[in-house]
Amino acid sequence: MSTERYNAREAEPRWQKIWDERGIYRTRNDDPRPKYYVLEMFPYPSGRIHIGHGRNYVMGDVVARFKRMKGFNVLHPMGWDAFGLPAENAAIERNTHPGKWTYENIATMREQLKLLGLSLDWSREIATCDPSYYGEQQRIFLEFLAGGFVYRRESEVNWDPVDNTVLANEQVIDGRGWRSGALVERRKLAQWFFRISDASEELLAGLDTLERWPDKVRLMQRNWIGRSEGLHVRFVIENAPEGLPAGLPQDLPSEIKVYTTRPDTLFGASFLALSPGHPLTEQLAAGNPALAAFVEECRRGGTSTAEIETQEKMGFDTGLTVAHPLGGAPVPVYVANFVLMEYGTGAIFGCPAHDQRDHDFARKYGLPITPVVLPAGADPAQFSVADGPYDGDGTLFNSGFLDGLSVPEAKEKVALKLENAILGNAPVGERAVNYRLRDWGISRQRYWGCPIPIIHCDSCGPVPVPADQLPVRLPEDVTFDQPGNPLDRHPTWKHVNCPHCGAPARRETDTMDTFVDSSWYFARFASEPGTAPLQKGAADHWLPVDQYIGGIEHAILHLLYSRFFTRTLAKIGRVSITEPFAGLFTQGMIVHETYKDPAGKWLFPEEVEKRADGTAVKVGSNEPVTVGAPEKMSKSKKNVVPPEIVADTYGVDCARWFMLSDTPPERDSEWTSAGIEGAWRFVQRIWRLVGDAMELTDGVREATPESFGTESVALRQASHRLAAQVEDDVERLRFNVAVARVHSFTNVFGDAMASARKGGVTPDIGYALREAAEFLVAVVAPMVPHLAEECWTVLGRDGLAATAGWPVVEPALLMDDTVTLPIQINGKRRGEITVPKDAPPAEVEKAVLALELVSQALDGRAPKRIIVVPQRIVNVVA
């Protein structure tokens, strides 16, 4: 029996070196085998990784290694989402250059990732801050601009006062900057935008084709895009506002257009409300200081969720009234703080009986509340919405020609009627589809990002930087000693001549949102090293990514932007595919308990010792330690485990095995010392089993024996089933189940070995044991690759486990001749019976009735019914 332990510390670096030297993870585009592209979301180089970062890389690595064994040409690259604010913050804090800081972090993290034994093609490594990468991005930007997918406009933006930059709506979470956490303010700036909202419909429709995406993510995107169908309705202004001072613009519009999804409730309209940002509001406010003050008050209202929720409905009566388009009573026009300018037309009609907001508003300003939809079964004389609006289904009443119709019928009838009502040269009503999705503002007032390749000329306007002058490189000599954008205050960088007229002009000093960088990197990886960054042929060959893996936090932003970007690249002819990620998986986080000393200071796990009685103390001082609930690993709470420590004590294979065990990959998983120790024991167990099997079968001829006995067949069945099941599990990314099957198999394997030791190793048993060892090693190879190589050597096999094929399963060994059926009596399990697999139900029934336990239960009576489900179960109803 082999007693030597597997020495991961020695073996792991050795095998990593061999893999590296032989270049087995280098991928070639001209490889004739079918392609498979596995990608994990590339990291931001923040400094160091902890073991919690490793989970998605390990999952991706298992898939990559498995697919390689199945004969695919696998692309599994890695890169760095290297632009972004933390580099500038570090520059300020440490008086260093963002680039230097970033590249140092990349060097550290690359070594840490290599430590994990990932089968990555490092030759394709990219960093988005590399001029060759962002230069291509500038080219793409200009092509998008030429194609009409980019524009510039003055817009109110979300301003992050801490990071001193603009944020997209999606980057504002609960009214705070997604990175800084600062309360966001509103400002007006000239910004560059991508026309993502024009793609709303196709982005929505495309979701239906993404069958290998989690439903949850598709739903989140669907809601984010927020399609609604409704009607644009024109309301004619009836009167000039009274009591307004002279100087009111004479060119007031003659009508107000509103957007509604509930045209059926038009007869319940008791007011119109304009957004404070509506052009008519601005026009009226110019001549009305009270209104101007009201608008100003609305603007100060704040943008945080908490504020919006608690904010009371506020309105200002403009004195205008509009005619009711269906002949109802005239309706007053208000300006209201809750009407958004960015959605619909910036104006609404209020129906207080059937909408909460309108209800609140009407009560506050004493406007009439007329119910027009009657719930089924309600009495029209009694029905009241005094307690709150009713927004359910029902029958129309108080609504003239709509009375008696259902809500959908009424919607349709109103739409038809208003479409056919002509006022001036246009219909009063027009069907319209609205989306919640807004255009993507990409301008950022920061240094460490991709420069927007535009030159502003006083006479020519914004002019693209000519192609031969790309990339527009970031200047190296910048300072961070004052707030604001270093590019803007750089002494020379922005001063250039206009490419059109040659007059002195200024560079655009804004850089792009870093989400642009991550919107096409997956296409960049397709090109071989040293070739053009975005090659159509290569991208079309590799894309879409077959399996993309990353955190759920990117369900909307990154994934929606990437989908938009890919579609737009297709429209300008850069690629042929429209969806970048065919399969998506969102993995859970690794969490860890937190520890605090009596002074309330966070402690690292290695500073804490757990006592047998469940309490914890600080190592050295014996001070009591408060153990907190498991939380996401974070530097600030110190509940992190560095990969180096794990590698040194247990080996990375143990860490890999542990990360794949027990918890389903989409759920959060808790890192515990007991767990890693369990993984360590199991790694040793595999090592021992393989060694023992080789020792035990030493001298047994390897040739296939002439016949197999019951025991060897049973073991062979287990081996072949293992390979078939683990294959299925890995295909479905059910790593925890795969791990359980391997555990189960080692129990069977161990038992077979013990009985062979007692009963003697006949040629068939010897063959089965060796096969079992080989199957075991091959099956775990994607999960614990270093151990697999070491075992491969023990097995005396040529080549590397990493380049070996997946075990070939003999279908005959997956079948059983007999099957054991549970017997239920009245639905309760009372026994079992073993019958031939293909026994006809009638015979099974006969055999079951002959059993004593059945006749006893029946007590002489005939059974009422017998249900035989072939190969499943027998139920006797007494």
Added chain:
RNA sequence: GCGGGUGUGGCGGAACCGGUAGACGCGGCGGACUCAAAAUCCGUUUCUGGUGACAGAGUGUCGGUUCGAGUCCGACCACCCGCACCA
């Protein structure tokens, strides 16, 4: 408020299409080996009653469909996630 998800032993979790609930692991208990320990191996471990074979209960709660429900349907409870004045 709207939308979605989850709920199974002391713990992580398994159970394909409605067919033996608790696979596998962790922890616990008992044993073997050892002078002893570690390591390893074997047995046991849902709960209740019983020495025992066995019986009863049991997948958040209540009800329903079915020969049979963790799985399907209805109502509810708890927790988690997303969105949120989107007309």
